[in-house]
Amino acid sequence: MNDEHKSEGQGESGSASEGHGLAISALVLGIVGVVSSCVPIVGLPTGIVGLILGVSAKKRGEGGMATASIVLGIIAIGLAIISMIVGGYEVVQDETTVNTTQLLLW
Structure with a gap:
């Protein structure tokens, strides 16, 4: 009788941890x-995948971790986009400065 309870308890805990796997992956x-959002080539894809997995986990009813991963995914995407804009602006500024300097030297 004790063996039956152990196997049932183990099965329940195993299924509980398996049930939260999607939410844990999304959170990570x-x-x-x-x-890594300061490096948009890493931060943007991981944020997007984390957001998608978080929404899937939320639809399955996985609760708080899914909500946290959705929020973190949105923040990661936003920071990566801001990082791309700032980086692009810096590149344009550097090219403009170089071109202006070259014109002054001629």
Whole structure:
């Protein structure tokens, strides 16, 4: 009788951890996306995938981790886009400065 309860308890805990796997993956990708958002080529894809997995986990009813991963995914995407804009502006500014300097030297 004790063996039956152990196997049932193990099955339930195994299914509970398997049920939150999607939310955990989304949360990890959201965190990685936020941390690496200063490098948009890493931060943007991980933020997008984290957001998609978070929405899927939320539809499955996985709760708080899914909501946190959705928020982190949105933040990661926003920071990566801001980083791309700032980086693009810096490149344009450097090219403009070089062109102006070259014109002054001629």
